[in-house]
Amino acid sequence: MQDLLTDVFPLRGGRAHEVTGQGATVFAAIICGIGQRSDRRPAMWLVEDWRTEGLNPDGLAPFCDPHHLLLARVADQKTMLASAEEALRSGALSTVVAEVPRELSFTAGRRLQLAAEEGKATGILMIGEGMGNNAAESRWHCSPLFSPKFRQDQVVMPSQQTSDSTLQRWQLIKNKSGTLGCWDLIWDAETRRVIVVSEAGERPHSAARGHDDAFCPHVAAE
Amino acid sequence: MTTPFALTLQQSNAERLYCLNESAERDGLQRGMGLADARALCPQLQTMPADREADGHFLQLLARWAGRFCPWVGLDGEDGLLLDVTGSTHLFGGELALLETIGERLARGGIAVQPGLADTRGAAWALAHYGGWGGDEAGAARHDQSPSCPTTQQVSHQASRLDTRLAAPGKALAAIGGFPIAALRLEEKVCTGLMRLGVRTIDALHALPRATVTRRFGLEPLLRLDQALGHREEAISPLSEAPHYGVRMSLPEPIGLADDVMAVAARLLDRLCDKLDRQGAGARVLQLTMRRLDMEASQVELRLARPMREALRILPLFERGVGEVDAGFGIDMVRLEATVVEPMADEQMASVVLSHGRSDRKVEGSASPVDHALDDLVSRLGSRIGLENILRFVPADSHIPERSFSLQPAAWTKAVKAWSSPDGPFEGGRGSAGGACPRPVRLFPPEPIVLPLSAEPDPGRREPPAHFRWRRMQLSVASARGPERIAPEWWWEDPAWRSGLRDYWWVETRQGWRLWLFHTPQNRLSHLSSWFVQGEFA
Structure with a gap:
């Protein structure tokens, strides 16, 4: 029995969440966009300054509004956590995304959680594969999904923007206040919402079953 | 020379x-x-x-220097200084001696000066500009600076001629009477008119019946004449001192607690912000200097994201810096200075209604509490990671993907509305052109892909390879869309684009990755793969 995505998404505000996997950037960008639209506060994205993989505002535009997205470059993880805490607590931002390359301590996670509560902001920690700490409200594993079948059928494609509304698999692998879940969905840039495509029994990802299926309880039960 | x-x-x-x-x-x-x-x-x-701008700047400096002779110094046109030396000539040994001193000192700096000193501003001006009239005028340099000193007086650095530049008290007409009409600071047109009528000198003008002059030339000639002769007063407006934004407080007893220092800072800030408010300015950089008992001083510098002058908002920003200061045996003097100040318009207070839900329609230029909170946050984070590290995406006009935007410090830029409006439906943004040319979410420096050994190198091939290795992953292409050809900008030398044209492909792999590949068809020299990955899609 799987919950509806709407029970857990959009993410609970005033909490810090974790996201991992290849699709984490898009997931975070979508959260930023939701935050920007719902309470008109900008978002901030914290990265360590040695990273070469930069965000591309033109690519982010379908998901969130790049001109209300601030980018903060920090020197190391300690500064990043301190900055993220300050940013969350300030109340000036709707979403704070931090690309955290190394494991967080429970204390650090909890501090971010408290800061997010105080500033009524959503914290997104982009963590590496297999990391995570217990203080997080929820943890998501996001990855782009290849589905030839889905492509052939063109089942639900409200907008024909196949490039932007690409198929994603979002797995909720930790949830403090609810059950876990696994959804395949597309992003509809026109209406700016996610459309779940895999609620029926037929699953569109048969061609590509990687190791990460283990994360997905639904699939694991099959 | x-x-x-x-x-x-x-x-x-x-x-x-x-x-x-x-x-x-x-x-x-x-x-x-x-x-x-x-x-x-x-x-x-x-x-x-x-360089007139530099000249103006120099004149300002000279005006400041001239403050040594009298407290009231004003500018006269582009090349004159106006000194009200009433009551200060005796300090230099009399009027003539004052002119000599000025001339000497300026000559030492290589500046020729034509001074004039008289009872009135008008007469002093005439003496300064026409003081050598009738003499060997051709030899006198008409140079940059001609200080003219009004109400009482004004001046040439040749000591022999200085007395011709000086009008004794009450003798203004005698001193300037022989000067041409132009010495009255009249418009060219009026001057020519008077000359045509044979009125060539000030004396001649003075001798005319007043009513006829006014009827023919308006009020100006007589007004100027009266001003020169002291029948009508004319004020000089001295240059105002540049405001100084520094306040300090000496303490009778040394203090050492951060709270106490903050309390002192609060009082100083109140005074400073009052000053800023009066001048219509906002502080951009603030420096809090704490002098300890042993005369060591520690400084806390605060760089603000926006010019600010609200003490209540600035004070909390100091907390972090003050907390890190070592008070030693105690602090007995605190000084606060706004080292960088920018003009700041009075802000319209955004009403509560406007800031909730309708902030998109708020009055242009007014700042909502959200903006304030954001500025404060940027200032606070800036003190931790540097203001230049808090960036904003600014669209740039270029087809080159990595140059289609630039990152500018958020503290010096305003959000632009170029990508998309948060309220309107998404038009796909500026660069992505409605999805016709999708752009990746992440861009990175091009990374070459490794083609399988079995695939024979085919330089003419235009389609992406079916299999390749990238970042130690074996990927196989499921679908590809493209190419989108982007030409380098020849007017912009960029080593990364030396390889010429790029054909960009949107490639979906069976492994899930959606990559932005490009191929450089013009690059036939390289034996390496001419396929690169430059970005990652959603």
């Missing part, structure tokens, strides 16, 4: 002499003459373009 030299200025489409030295004047050149004519008259003339 002994050779003819002149500064030139572009005036209504012609290069004209703006200023020239004595040697050039001796050769018959004049101010305002066309440069071509001047060269014809004097082939060895050397010229340089005039």
Whole structure:
């Protein structure tokens, strides 16, 4: 029995969440966009300054509004956590995304959680594969999904923007206040919402079953 | 300089002499003459373009220097200073001695001066500009600076002629009576008119019946005459001192607790912000200096994201810096200075209604509490990671993907509305052109892909390879869309684009990755793979 995505998404505000996997950037960008639209506060994205993989505002535009997205470059993880805490607590931002390359301590996670509560902001920690700490409200594993079948059928494609509304698999692998879940969905840039495509029994990802299926309880039960 | 030299200025489409030295004047050149004519008259003339802005700046400095002679110093036109020396001449040994001192000191700096000193501003001006009239005027350099001192007086650095530049009290008419009409600061048109009627000197004008002059030329000639003769008063407006944004507090007993320092800072800030408010300015950089008992001083510098002058908002920003200061044996003096100040308009207070839900329609220029909170946050984070590290995406006009935007410090830029409006439906943004040319979410420096060994290198091949390795992953292409050809910008030298054209492909792999590949068809020299990955899609 799987919950509806709407029970857990959009993410609970005033909490810090974790996201991992290849699709984490898009997931975070979508959260930023939701935050920007719902309470008109900008978002901030914290990265360590040695990273070469930069965000591309033109690519982010379908998901969130790049001109209300601030980018903060920090020197190391300690500064990043301190900055993220300050940013969350300030109340000036709707979403704070931090690309955290190394494991967080429970204390650090909890501090971010408290800061997010105080500033009524959503914290997104982009963590590496297999990391995570217990203080997080929820943890998501996001990855782009290849589905030839889905492509052939063109089942639900409200907008024909196949490039932007690409198929994603979002797995909720930790949830403090609810059950876990696994959804395949597309992003509809026109209406700016996610459309779940895999609620029926037929699953569109048969061609590509990687190791990460283990994360997905639904699939694991099959 | 002994050779003819002149500064030139572009005036209504012609290069004209703006200023020239004595040697050039001796050769018959004049101010305002066309440069071509001047060269014809004097082939060895050397010229340089005039820098009026720097001249103005220099005059300001000179005005500041002139403060040593009297407290009231004003500017007169572009090349004159106006000193109200009433009551201060005796300090320099009399009026003549004052003129001598001024002349000497300026001559030491290589500045020729034409002074004039009289009871009134008008008479002093006339003496300064026409003081050598009737003498060997041709020899006198008309130079940059001509201090004129009004109400009481004004002046030439040749001591022998200084007395001709001085009008004894009450003798203004006698001193300037023989000067031409132009010495009254009249408009060119009025001057010419009077000259045509045979009124050439100030004396002649003074002798005319007043009513007839007014009927013919309006009020101006007589007004100027009256001002020069002291029948009508004329004030000089001294330059105002540049405001100083520094306050300090000495303490009777040393303090050492961060809270106490903050309390002192709060009081100082109140005073400073009052000052800023009066001047319509906002502080951009603040420096809090704490002097300890042992005369060591520690400083906390606060760089603000926006010019600010609200003490209540600035104070909390100091907390972090003050907390890190080592008080040693105690702090007995605290000084707060706004080292960088920017003009700041009065803000309209955004009403509560406007800031909730309708902030998109808020009055242009007014800042909502959200903006304030964001500025404060940027300032606070800036003190931790540096203001230049908090960036904002700014669209740039380029087809080159990595140059289609730039990252600018958020503290010096405003959000632009170029990508998309948060309220309107998504148009796909500016660059992505409605999805026709999708752009990746992440961009990175091009990474070459490794083609399988079995695939024979085929330089002519245009489609992406079916299998390749990238970042130690074996990927196989499921679908590809493209190409989108992007040409390098030839006017912009960029080593990364030396390889010429790029054909970009949107490639979906069976492994899930959606990559932005490009191929450089013009690059036939390289034996390496000519396929690169430059970005990652959603």
